[in-house]
Amino acid sequence: MLRRIVVGGILGLLVLAPVCAFAQAQPAEGGRRSGGFGGGFGGGFSGATEGMLLGNEKVQKELELLPEQVADLTKLREATQSQMREMFSGMRDLPEDERRKKFEEIRGKMETAQKENREKVNAVLLPHQQDRLKEISLQLRGFGAIDDPEVAAALKISDEQKEKIAAVRTEQREKMGELFRQGGQDQDRDAMREKFQKLRTENEKQVLDVLTTAQQAQFEKM
Numbered sequence: 001m002l003r004r005i006v007v008g009g010i011l012g013l014l015v016l017a018p019v020c021a022f023a024q025a026q027p028a029e030g031g032r033r034s035g036g037f038g039g040g041f042g043g044g045f046s047g048a049t050e051g052m053l054l055g056n057e058k059v060q061k062e063l064e065l066l067p068e069q070v071a072d073l074t075k076l077r078e079a080t081q082s083q084m085r086e087m088f089s090g091m092r093d094l095p096e097d098e099r100r101k102k103f104e105e106i107r108g109k110m111e112t113a114q115k116e117n118r119e120k121v122n123a124v125l126l127p128h129q130q131d132r133l134k135e136i137s138l139q140l141r142g143f144g145a146i147d148d149p150e151v152a153a154a155l156k157i158s159d160e161q162k163e164k165i166a167a168v169r170t171e172q173r174e175k176m177g178e179l180f181r182q183g184g185q186d187q188d189r190d191a192m193r194e195k196f197q198k199l200r201t202e203n204e205k206q207v208l209d210v211l212t213t214a215q216q217a218q219f220e221k222m
Contacts (some may be wrong), residue, residue: 050137051077051117059136063129072124080117084110138222143207146219154222155215168206175199 053059054073065073087106091099122130138145145151146165157165179195208216 050133051080051121053133053136053140054121059133062136063125063132065125065129069124073121076117076120076124080113083113087113135222143204146207146211151219151222155211155218157211157215161210164210165207168203168210172199172203 051073054063054065055077060070087109091102094102125133138151141148146155146157147169152162176196176199179192179199211219
């Protein structure tokens with residue numbers, strides 16, 4: 001069993017901050033986001049999540065980072081944040097159809113930027129630090145991490161399984177979009193949180209059912 005090294009509220013804030021900003025730039029129907037409410041809203045953006053984790057002092061201590069490593073990673077994180085802000089600049093003010101079109105245009109740029117950022121981060125970290133960071137990131141993303149190409153490859157998820165998982169993700173996005181539409185500003189926050197948590201639990205069970213027993217065991221080890 002992996003160690004649970006960080007209180008959920010602290011890391012939740014680190015993860016949800018970039019996720020919320022990303023979600024605000026998405027279409028109203030609730031397009032891809034990543035793991036804020038659990039599985040399926042952007043497992044592919046794990047590099048950004050790991051980058052944010054490295055700014056947390058408890059994570060830095062867990063990885064036993066040297067002061068010079070922290071300084072280098074801080075510069076990388078600030079550069080990445082600036083790059084993301086530039087990509088999404090003005091997107092929120094666009095009409096929905098234009099916002100959707102622009103997001104599709106920059107999706108590839110984001111994936112490229114993520115890959116480049118991960119390579120730069122790995123150049124700073126030692127091998128054992130890279131491995132531990134991946135473990136922490138997987139803990140946080142939960143079943144949302146299954147969308148990550150590296151994780152899917154390690155689990156040997158078949159194309160048929162990917163299609164089933166994608167269907168689960170689509171259904172969850174639709175349900176979440178409906179919750180947002182029904183909610184509004186007058187909706188009780190605790191009630192909304194409970195509904196989202198229920199949706200997350202249901203989604204995780206559906207994804208788990210797609211995996212074989214061996215895949216489930218391997219994912220737990222990861």
